[in-house]
Structure formats: C-alpha cells, structure tokens
Amino acid sequence: MASKAQEKPVGLRIALTAFLVVWLVAAAFPFFWTLWGSFKVELDFFSITNWRAALTGPRTEFTYDRPFTGAGYAGAWLQEEFWRSVINTFIVCFFVVCISLTLGTLGGYALSRSGHNYVFWLLITALIFRALPPITLVSGYLPPFFQWNIWGYLPTSIIVLVAINQPFTLWMLHSFFQKIPKELDESAKVDGCTQFQAFRHVIIPVMWPGVITTGLFSFLLAYNDFAVTAMLLSESNRTMIPAIAAFLGTTQTEGNVMFAVAAVVSATVPLFIMVMFFQRQIVSGLTAGAVKG
Amino acid sequence: MKHKTFFWFFLPTAMAMLVFIAAPIVSVVMQSLFLPHEAVLIQVENCGPFGCTQQTSIDQEATQALRDAAPMGRFAGLEIYFDRGHLATAEIAQAWRTSDSWGAFFGELNNLPFYRAMAFTLTYTFTVTPLLIALGFFIAVGVNSVARQLRGFLIFFSLLPMIVTPLVGSLILFWMIDARGILGNLIQFLANDPDLSLKASTPLMWVSLIVYGIWSSAPFAFVVFYAGLQTVPQDTLESAQIDGATRWQQIRYVLVPHLMPLITFVALIQLMDNFRVFEPIVGFSAQAHATSLSWIIFNDLGGETRQLAAAATTSVLTVLCVALLLTPVLVRTWRDFKGKA
Numbered sequence: 238m239a240s241k242a243q244e245k246p247v248g249l250r251i252a253l254t255a256f257l258v259v260w261l262v263a264a265a266f267p268f269f270w271t272l273w274g275s276f277k278v279e280l281d282f283f284s285i286t287n288w289r290a291a292l293t294g295p296r297t298e299f300t301y302d303r304p305f306t307g308a309g310y311a312g313a314w315l316q317e318e319f320w321r322s323v324i325n326t327f328i329v330c331f332f333v334v335c336i337s338l339t340l341g342t343l344g345g346y347a348l349s350r351s352g353h354n355y356v357f358w359l360l361i362t363a364l365i366f367r368a369l370p371p372i373t374l375v376s377g378y379l380p381p382f383f384q385w386n387i388w389g390y391l392p393t394s395i396i397v398l399v400a401i402n403q404p405f406t407l408w409m410l411h412s413f414f415q416k417i418p419k420e421l422d423e424s425a426k427v428d429g430c431t432q433f434q435a436f437r438h439v440i441i442p443v444m445w446p447g448v449i450t451t452g453l454f455s456f457l458l459a460y461n462d463f464a465v466t467a468m469l470l471s472e473s474n475r476t477m478i479p480a481i482a483a484f485l486g487t488t489q490t491e492g493n494v495m496f497a498v499a500a501v502v503s504a505t506v507p508l509f510i511m512v513m514f515f516q517r518q519i520v521s522g523l524t525a526g527a528v529k530g
Numbered sequence: 531m532k533h534k535t536f537f538w539f540f541l542p543t544a545m546a547m548l549v550f551i552a553a554p555i556v557s558v559v560m561q562s563l564f565l566p567h568e569a570v571l572i573q574v575e576n577c578g579p580f581g582c583t584q585q586t587s588i589d590q591e592a593t594q595a596l597r598d599a600a601p602m603g604r605f606a607g608l609e610i611y612f613d614r615g616h617l618a619t620a621e622i623a624q625a626w627r628t629s630d631s632w633g634a635f636f637g638e639l640n641n642l643p644f645y646r647a648m649a650f651t652l653t654y655t656f657t658v659t660p661l662l663i664a665l666g667f668f669i670a671v672g673v674n675s676v677a678r679q680l681r682g683f684l685i686f687f688s689l690l691p692m693i694v695t696p697l698v699g700s701l702i703l704f705w706m707i708d709a710r711g712i713l714g715n716l717i718q719f720l721a722n723d724p725d726l727s728l729k730a731s732t733p734l735m736w737v738s739l740i741v742y743g744i745w746s747s748a749p750f751a752f753v754v755f756y757a758g759l760q761t762v763p764q765d766t767l768e769s770a771q772i773d774g775a776t777r778w779q780q781i782r783y784v785l786v787p788h789l790m791p792l793i794t795f796v797a798l799i800q801l802m803d804n805f806r807v808f809e810p811i812v813g814f815s816a817q818a819h820a821t822s823l824s825w826i827i828f829n830d831l832g833g834e835t836r837q838l839a840a841a842a843t844t845s846v847l848t849v850l851c852v853a854l855l856l857t858p859v860l861v862r863t864w865r866d867f868k869g870k871a
Contacts, residue, residue: 256672260669261687267703282705283708288715341543344539344540347539348540353536357867365860368852369849370805370808370852372806373827373849376831377842379831380561397550400551403546407543461695463808464808467832481697485701501698504695504698505694508693508695511693
C-alpha cells in the first residue's frame with residue numbers, strides 16, 4: 238500500500254512520466270512510422286523536400302489519386318514472390334518448434350531427474366554451445382552439405398536450426414522440470430510404471446506451461462535467424478529474413494525500395510501479434526533463467 | 531534415474547548436438563589448418579611456322595590426383611592465422627618499425643581487416659552493454675512506479691524492439707535516419723547542415739549502430755530488472771525511509787544491491803551477445819565504416835568465391851574470444867553447482 242511517506246513530489250513525478258513517454262515513443266514510434274510509410278510511394282516516404290510528405294503523401298495522391306497505396310505490398314508479395322518466403326518461413330518455424338520441443342522435453346526431463354555428476358557437465362557443454370555464434374559453425378556445414386548434395390533445401394536448415402536451438406531449449410526445460418515435484422513420477426513408479434510411462438502419463442499432462450514458453454523462444458530463434466538460413470538455403474527456398482536482405486541488394490532501382498519496406502512490415506506483423514497474445518509467457522521465460530541463477 | 535534410462539532419454543538431443551554442433555567445430559578447426567591445393571601447371575610449347583610460344587595451362591588430371599590423394603588440402607599449420615587477413619603479425623611488426631607515432635601505428639592497424647573489425651566489435655560491446663543496463667534499470671524503476679493498469683501496456687511496447695528480428699529492426703531505424711528519412715531530417719535541422727548524412731561519416735555511423743544496440747537490448751535488461759524489483763523486501767525499504775534516506779539513496783543503497791546478481795547476469799549475457807554483432811551492420815549497410823568478426827565470416831562465405839579456409843580461421847578466432855568472455859559465466863555456474871551440492 239502506498240503510504241503518505243512514499244508519495245512522490247510533483248517534480249519527480251513529472252520527470253518520471255516524461256522519461257517513460259520518451260522511452261515509449263522511442264520503442265514504438267519507429268514501427269508505426271514504417272507501417273504508415275509503407276502505404277506511400279518512395280518519394281513520399283523518403284522525401285527530399287519535406288518530411289511531412291510521409292504523413293500526407295502528396296506524391297502518392299498524385300500517382301494513385303489516393304493518399305494510400307498498396308503498390309509496395311503488391312510488388313513485394315506478387316512481383317518478387319515474397320509469399321513463397323512467407324510459406325517457407327512458416328514451414329521452417331513449425332518443424333523447428335515441434336522437433337526441438339520433442340527432443341528438448343525428453344532431454345530436459347532426463348537432466349532434471351538424474352542426480353549423477355555427468356548432468357552438470359552436460360549442462361556446461363550445452364552452455365558453451367549456446368554461447369557460440371551460429372555463423373562460426375556455417376563454414377563447417379558447407380563442405381559436407383555440398384558433397385552430399387543436401388545444400389539449399391528446407392529440411393537441412395530445419396535440422397541445423399533444431400540443433401543450434403537444443404542447448405537453450407535444454408536449459409530452459411531443465412529448469413521448468415525441476416519445478417515439477419519429483420514425488421509425482423516417483424509415486425507413479427512405485428505403482429509399477431516404467432520411467433517412460435511415468436513421463437507419458439504423469440509429467441506430460443502438467444508440463445504444458447513450460448513447454449509453451451520454451452516453444453515461443455524456439456519459434457523466435459527460427460523466425461529471426463539470418464546468418465544460418467542466408468547461407469544454407471538456395472534462392473528459391475529462402476525464408477523471409479534472407480529474402481528481405483536480398484531485396485536490399487537487387488531493388489535499389491527507383492520505386493522498389495518500397496518493396497523492402499512492405500516486406501519488412503509484413504515480417505513484423507506476426508511478431509506483433511505473438512507478443513500481444515503471449516506477453517506473459519515471454520516475460521516469464523526471459524526472467525526464468527535470471528531469477529534462478 | 532538409472533544410467534540406461536537416462537541414456538535413452540538423452541540420446542536424441544545428444545545426437546543432434548554432436549552431429550550439428552560438435553562435429554562442425556572440429557571440421558572448422560581442421561579447415562583452418564589446411565589450404566586448398568594449388569592447381570598443377572604445365573608448360574606447353576607450341577611451335578608453328580612463326581616460331582615457338584610458351585603456353586601455361588592447368589594439368590587437370592594431376593590436380594585431380596592431388597586433390598584425391600589429400601582431400602583436405604595441403605597442411606598449412608598456423609600459416610592462415612598469421613596472414614594479412616587475420617592476425618597479420620608480419621604487417622604489425624612492419625608497422626611498428628616504420629611508424630614514428632602511436633597515431634601512425636594505429637592508422638596502419640586500421641588497414642588490417644581483422645583489427646579493424648576488432649576495434650569496432652570491442653567498442654560496440656563495451657559501450658552498448660553498460661548503457662543498456664543503465665537504460666533498462668531506469669525503465670524498470672519508472673514502470674514499477676506507475677499505476678498497475680498501465681504496466682501491461684508499457685511492457686508490451688517496451689518488448690517490441692527486442693522481439694523484432696534484428697535485421698528488420700535495424701532496417702526500420704536505418705530508413706528513419708536516412709538523409710531523406712524523418713530522423714535524418716531532424717538531425718540535419720538540429721545541426722543546421724542540410725548536407726549532413728550519417729551514411730557518409732564513420733563516427734556518426736558508429737554512434738547510430740551503438741544507439742541501435744542499446745535500443746534493441748535495453749528491453750531485456752528492463753524485463754529482468756522489473757521482475758527483480760517485484761521481490762525487493764518492503765521492510766528494508768521502509769527502514770531506509772525511516773532512517774531518512776532520500777529517494778536516490780534508496781535506489782543506490784537498497785535497490786541496486788538487491789538487483790546486483792541480476793545486473794551481473796545481464797552484463798555477462800549481453801557481453802557475449804553484443805560481441806557477435808552482425809545484423810545491424812548488414813541492415814545499416816555500414817561495412818564501409820564498421821565491420822565485425824561475424825560480418826567478416828559472413829562476407830568470406832558469401833559471394834561467388836566461398837573462402838572456406840579464411841572463414842574457418844576467423845571462426846576459430848571468434849570462438850576463442852567468446853570463450854574468453856564466457857569464462858566468468860562458467861565460473862559462476864560452477865560455484866552455484868558446488869553451493870547446491
């Protein structure tokens with residue numbers, strides 16, 4: 238309860254509010270500005286004469302009779318076939334999340350229920366793997382992938398992303414499983430279950446909150462990856478982020494920068510929706526590792 | 531849990547990590563020790579009615595035979611590590627002998643790709659990390675003091691810069707600071723120089739990259755500190771107030787010590803993550819002004835000629851640097867584990 242003594246003086250309250258408003262603008266304004274600007278033509282969004290042109294869109298109105306146009310989106314999605322990259326991204330994300338959660342729950346559960354010394358060393362190894370920048374592994378992937386002719390395909394990238402994702406998944410699920418009391422599966426085993434049956438019938442029904450949180454972070458990793466997918470996927474199998482990077486190289490000609498702007502906005506929307514629905518899980522996931530140790 | 535049961539539960543994830551993380555590391559180290567075979571050249575003399583000409587051509591068969599005999603290439607030892615593209619020891623010794631001042635020496639150093647990248651990476655890592663912790667801390671204190679109904683809303687928007695894809699986030703900022711974008715315009719107006727462009731100046735480019743780094747990572751520090759603030763013991767805070775501590779003193783002597791373990795945690799994680807700075811350099815098209823180790827690897831691997839050996843060598847050097855930054859984390863985990871046992 239806020240007592241009289243904890244009430245803030247007016248000056249401090251104003252300063253605090255001002256600071257928070259400045260941060261809020263810094264955090265949110267760039268997204269709304271780009272969303273608004275993506276419906277303009279390039280000469281309005283990147284206006285030499287007057288920055289207000291991006292708000293009112295005089296050139297857009299001159300060209301299309303309306304202050305808004307979907308030309309950037311049409312160009313990116315249809316002309317440059319961005320829809321292919323969108324489908325690829327969702328295929329990659331879906332399989333990466335499913336496979337890494339399957340492997341991760343089994344491994345994380347085993348780590349949390351075994352008291353042997355090697356558990357610590359396995360976790361330390363996972364921590365070291367987690368700290369490696371993924372790009373440093375790529376030159377190790379390329380020669381064998383070329384030799385076996387599996388370079389450029391989605392399944393190859395999926396399995397690589399799953400592996401890169403494992404150390405983090407293991408750590409997170411390990412700490413979630415430790416919070417589930419051991420007595421649950423112990424008693425199931427006393428009743429005659431094998432370890433796997435105990436896992437299947439007792440642990441799986443109660444593990445979903447932790448698994449969903451971990452799944453969100455696996456999704457983010459797969460969705461946000463640029464270094465690995467840009468190097469391991471061929472042009473026709475590109476996911477969204479490498480496709481956007483490719484736009485930058487190829488569409489510097491007049492008008493086509495707006496394709497990249499539209500693609501960037503399209504790639505932000507799913508993340509926006511995800512944060513809206515899963516804000517609580519994301520916050521708890523970010524703090525889980527920190528508060529514990 | 532029995533060893534055997536543990537083994538079967540852990541096998542799938544262990545396989546994934548062995549095949550796609552451990553094996554590639556070994557392969558990267560091997561690649562960095564070997565150079566590709568040079569093509570075997572043969573001299574052919576063509577004699578015609580107008581005299582003889584010497585022609586040099588590649589002996590395909592002999593080259594192929596050489597490649598088959600030693601598929602890894604020819605052993606180079608640490609040669610690649612010390613060449614001009616990496617540690618460049620010869621060039622440094624040369625610069626040390628010839629340059630008469632520190633300025634000239636560092637000027638020479640700046641022409642070597644590895645040291646140029648290192649200079650930016652270290653500057654970035656060690657300015658972004660403290661600044662994002664400070665910003666995150668003040669946001670956390672600020673959000674913690676507003677009405678409860680507003681907090682969810684504030685947290686939602688604060689999360690966005692961190693959640694959004696790094697490449698996408700840096701592009702969004704880059705388009706705004708473009709000379710024709712809204713922030714670029716604002717900066718030109720403030721500096722009263724209509725030709726000012728961030729893209730043309732190295733110091734300004736570094737500043738924008740650092741601003742992007744703080745913008746995108748402060749939310750992480752904020753969320754962690756905000757969670758920590760919920761557990762501050764109210765008794766301690768009240769006794770500090772009774773003892774007459776000002777607001778600043780309460781923050782300095784109660785909140786900061788309580789959050790200290792979290793501050794260390796965020797600092798260690800962020801040092802490692804900022805060291806691999808890569809996407810903003812691509813998003814800002816800043817390679818003319820700033821490069822990083824990750825960017826060099828990416829650049830060597832991409833393009834027409836994939837320079838695998840060079841990329842592998844830079845990778846090994848990067849991993850060594852990360853290992854150095856990781857040591858404090860490992861020591862901490864070790865202490866935690868010993869404490870629990």
